[in-house]
Amino acid sequence: EAGVTQSPTHLIKTRGQQVTLRCSPISGHTSVYWYQQALGLGLQFLLWYDEGEERNRGNFPPRFSGRQFPNYSSELNVNALELEDSALYLCASSYRGHSYNEQFFGPGTRLTVL
């Protein structure tokens, strides 16, 4: 069974630019989560999508947005990049039928903002 995949692996952008990160969940999983893992700050919850809808959002500015497609894959968009957006962005998926919400993670996208 294929795991969660993310693309690209690495990205280098400059301040003010926009970036799109992509995630494909495990087959059968309808929920996709995005987390930001900045150095020294641990993982911070960004967004949760399920069945194409945004279900929950973390404490991030509106320039962080995303969407989920009918095939349950997801994009995370970050506009007007700032230096502090440099981080590892992790995507996870889960099967909503499980009450314990075990999340399976992808390898992440390393974003560097110069």
Add this chain to the structure above:
Amino acid sequence: AQTVTQSQPEMSVQEAETVTLSCTYDTSESDYYLFWYKQPPSRQMILVIRQEAYKQQNATENRFSVNFQKAAKSFSLKISDSQLGDAAMYFCAYNAGNNRKLIWGLGTSLAVNP
């Protein structure tokens, strides 16, 4: 507010020995789930073990076991017969209710010495 605290930023253990990683959390919920995730240098986040709060029995997965003390809001991870491949960042995480987002500790970096 729900929080997760890992008080040990770094730990080390000799190969074949046992090590315990600490985690405490704060919540007013009665029904929730706790997780330990492992993130090796390759950065793929992997679930190590899961505990349902309504279960009194401590979860066990091969060499990994937890000591879940609900009243004390403590959830420690014990790794027995430590192996070189256990070297990684270990994160404690919490999830409750329909929220679905995971709340994370800052992690403990575990080194395994040969």
